[in-house]
Amino acid sequence: MTGISIAMMIVAMIIVWGGxxxxxxxxxxxxxxxxxxxxxxxxxxxxxxxxxxxHPTRDT
Incomplete structure (x- = not known):
């Protein structure tokens, strides 16, 4: 994994777990x-x- 993908994964985890x-x-x-x-x-x-x-019923 590249540094950018790891950084995006961390950002996504912070958003989800923070929420x-x-x-x-x-x-x-x-x-x-x-x-x-x-x-x-x-x-x-x-x-x-x-x-x-x-309880209402349907005829279909």
Whole structure:
């Protein structure tokens, strides 16, 4: 491998692994809360009503 190809490989690895590390750190600081007390009651009601409806089927 030439020096340029090694340098490009290192740059690509830094971008990929750096993005992974940055996303892990972001999710640790800002976790996604599901089902918490801040959930919109109208959306919860819509979800409960939709759960009791029959599943749509296709005739094809």
């Amino acid at each position: 992974l590390i940055a996303s892990i750190l972001f999710l640790r600081r800002n976790p996604e809360v599901v089902g918490g007390p801040h959930e919109d009651p109208d959306l919860v009601l819509d979800d409960e009503q939709r759960a009791h409806q029959a």
